[in-house]
Amino acid sequence: MGIASINPTTGEVMKTFDPLTDKELATKLDKAAAAFVIHRETSFAYRAERMIKAAEILEAEKEQFGRMMSLEMGKPIQSAIDETVKSAWACRYYAEHAERFLADETVETSANRSYIRYQPLGPILAIMPWNYPFWQVIRFVAPALMAGNVGLLKHASNVPQSALAVEDVFLRAGFAEGVFQTLLIGAAKVEGILADPRIAAATLTGSEGAGVQVGISAAKAIKKVVLELGGSDPYIVMKSANFAEAVATAVKARVANNGQSCIAAKRFIVEESIADRFEEEFVARMEALKVGDPLDRTTELGPLASTSAVDDLHRDVQKSVDAGARLLTGGKPIPGKGSFYPPTVLTDIPRDSPAYSEEFFGPVATIFRVKDVEEAIHIANDTRFGLGASVWTQDEAERDHLIQELEAGMVFVNKMVASDPRVPFGGVKQSGFGRELGPFGIREFTNVKTVWIEK
Structure with a gap:
């Protein structure tokens, strides 16, 4: 079949694409290398003019792009439209x-003059996932192109229409041919591309397994790589929290993007004195969610991206229940057409079950009860992941203690974890390394050059 767009709501194959041949791939790499020689010498004003035009195209065509994403990977239509607008913001x-962000930085030394200069590296390979078909790409390509690099996108194979649409946006915005290209290829081609001397560095957002493979390939070629991998983000609710706001946001934080987000809240860690109330209201709100066609604007939870995603999620839920976890609601795939899984809540989680340690990529929440803030921190950190954490408390000392002790790249207080162009995004431990967004994100793929002028 090649590379295919399959509607996860209906199972219908919408469109198929032939993967690039080796010759076609080589031509695209040649174009990227040639484009970099010219693009790196353009001014910031030149790049900015075209980047603003890309934003204008995204905003003007947000409805069409949103519908494309909903059809291709199942996200609710308003969420898909919002993703397009957010991409324009970046x-x-x-x-x-x-x-x-990239201006020369003076450093006081004994030299007559010393400073740091940021310069582009070259063609950057971006290996991106399907869950945010536009946003994941834009948050790489906007800073990369503005820094003077050029980009090559290997998008997830189930969102080829989105991948080609993003490339088209930048061409229509006025960026030269070769500055940003989509590569319709399978994962098996990635190692060879990383080894190619025309590629300067890579970035990947995806699974641990994919991160390991790309990290090994990049290390063999001695090339810079940024990895944004999985997350099992804790959502900590202490008794001092604004309870109504905390529980309402908890549901949104779990089922955003149909629960398929690395920064979705997955483990709800609740202080014992309010745990019964939280559990009751959280379960009720999960059960009340409207599941259905993502093109229906009243739908709150659409399908997972594929039937295999449903199978994987359900297998881990069942293993957890078999190990002793207690199922409070959901827990069985929804019969009929499409890749639907119901809002599901587990509690009494055994430490040796998947629900304790694995990232559940779908609308499955786990609830943990803790006696105090120290136990909350212990449970939150008792994972190989360290991406984001959401903390709900109105106690200042408690807040500061949680911020200091949580092993995470991001801590949001009295708010769900979210990505924002203005602040760095990334994690620690098995959640990866490097940062996207903010000033750190644009500097990741630059040569941080020390300049020392003695006389």
Whole structure:
């Protein structure tokens, strides 16, 4: 079949694509290398003008792009439209701030003059997942292109229409041919591309397994790589929290993007004195969610991206129940067409079950009860992941203690974890390394050059 768009709501094959031949792939790499020689010498003003145009295209065509994403990977239509608008925001943000972020930085030394200069590296390979078909790409390509790099996108094979649409946005915005290209290829081609001398570095958002493979390939070629991998984000609710806001946000934090988000809250860690109330209200709110066609604007939970995603999720839920976890609601795939899984809640989680240690990529929540803040921190950190954490408390000392002790790349207090162009995004431990977004994100793929002028 090649590379296919399959509607996860109906199971219908919408469109198929032939993967690039080796010759076609080589031509694209040649184009990227040639484009970099020219693009790196363009001014920030030149790049910004085109990046703003890309933002304008995204905003003007948000309905069409949103529908494409909903059909291709199942996200609710309003969420898909919002993703398009957010992508435009990132384009504008880097258009406006890139020159300042990459300006020479004076360093006081004994030299007559010493400073740091940020310069582009070259063609960057981006290996991106399907769960945010536009946003994941834009948050790489906007800073990369504004820094003077060029980009090559190996998108997930189930969102080829989205991958080609993003490339088209940047061409229509006025970026030269070869500055940003989509590669319709399978995963088996990635290692060879990373080894190619025309590729300067890589970034991957995806699974641990994919991260390991890309990390090994990049290390063999001695090339920079940024890895944003899985997360099993804790959502900690202490008795001092604004309870109504905490529980309402908890449901949104778990089922955003149909529960298929690395920064979705997955483990709900609740102080014992409010745990019964939280559990009751959380379960009721999960059960009340409207599951259905993502093109229906009243739908709150659409399908998972594929039937295999349903199978994987259900297998881990069943293993956890078999190990002793207690099922409070859901827990069985929804029969009929499409890749639907119901809102599901587990509690009394055994430490040796998948629910304790694995990332559940779908609308499955786990609830843990703790006696105090120290136990909350212990449970939150008792995972190989360290991406984000959401903390709900109105006690200042408790808040500061949680911020200090949680092993995470991001801590959000009285708010669900979210990505924002203005602040760095990334994790620690098995959640990866490096940062996207903010000033750190644009500097990841630059040569941080020390300049020392003695006389």
